[in-house]
Amino acid sequence: MENKIKDYYSKFEDIYNDKNYPKWFQFTNDHNEKFGELGYTCNCRFCPGSRINAKLEHELGHYAILQTPLHEDVKIVTVGNNNSWFDESCGDKALKAVKSLKDDIPTRNFYTEGKSGLSKSLIKAFKAAEASQLLKNNTVGLNRTWLQTGGSSANISKMKEKRLGIPSLVDTCHVWTEEIITIIKPQLVLLLGGEAQKLFNNQKGDAHEKGSFFIQHCRHPSHGGQAEFTKDLKDGLKEYEKRKSRFL
Numbered sequence: 373m374e375n376k377i378k379d380y381y382s383k384f385e386d387i388y389n390d391k392n393y394p395k396w397f398q399f400t401n402d403h404n405e406k407f408g409e410l411g412y413t414c415n416c417r418f419c420p421g422s423r424i425n426a427k428l429e430h431e432l433g434h435y436a437i438l439q440t441p442l443h444e445d446v447k448i449v450t451v452g453n454n455n456s457w458f459d460e461s462c463g464d465k466a467l468k469a470v471k472s473l474k475d476d477i478p479t480r481n482f483y484t485e486g487k488s489g490l491s492k493s494l495i496k497a498f499k500a501a502e503a504s505q506l507l508k509n510n511t512v513g514l515n516r517t518w519l520q521t522g523g524s525s526a527n528i529s530k531m532k533e534k535r536l537g538i539p540s541l542v543d544t545c546h547v548w549t550e551e552i553i554t555i556i557k558p559q560l561v562l563l564l565g566g567e568a569q570k571l572f573n574n575q576k577g578d579a580h581e582k583g584s585f586f587i588q589h590c591r592h593p594s595h596g597g598q599a600e601f602t603k604d605l606k607d608g609l610k611e612y613e614k615r616k617s618r619f620l
């Protein structure tokens with residue numbers, strides 16, 4: 373399984389270039405000019421790029437496939453929409469994190485480090501569902517769009533560039549995310565928010581042909597969705613428990 377997933381790292385590296393996606397690369401080059409050599413701005417007051425009143429932001433164009441290690445026993449796969457900053461307290465650390473993520477399956481668990489808004493939300497919701505160990509040891513995370521967009525998903529529209537015979541970055545990530553999930557064969561798939569729920573043709577529950585996992589649609593925890601997300605997570609975990617007892 374690990375090697376099959378590693379293939380996606382090399383496949384994506386092969387297609388992700390300015391020949392295939394000239395407009396996207398032009399956009400990121402223009403966008404990134406303002407960051408200069410360092411590639412980020414920050415106001416943590418400790419890192420080299422730290423300036424008073426500068427908000428945390430860094431260059432675009434990097435990507436991340438998995439956000440967690442590929443655990444030995446994966447029971448849950450969680451899919452969100454876009455990669456936000458990986459460390460919301462420091463631009464320097466956030467940029468280093470995303471740069472390290474594009475090459476390989478991570479050894480760090482960005483879902484349990486608590487450095488991003490998503491991570492904090494997941495820790496809180498899994499704790500409320502008494503499933504912290506499942507999050508830590510058996511949950512793999514990725515996004516429907518692998519290219520990082522930061523705190524907003526507005527730039528995703530710029531990744532819809534299509535050329536003859538070359539699917540857009542968004543469409544490629546969508547299809548390959550589905551394939552990665554079918555390779556992992558989890559028991560439960562949590563799709564966070566409307567965009568992620570487009571995976572598997574918007575199908576949910578058991579009614580899909582891609583495997584035996586249960587698809588739980590969840591409200592995204594950001595923008596005031598924490599309580600609803602926790603409720604949806606608990607519903608998904610109930611299904612997972614039912615399946616577990618069936619296979620014992």
Ligand SMILES: [Zn+2]
Binds near residue numbers: 417461
């Ligand atoms: Zn900083």
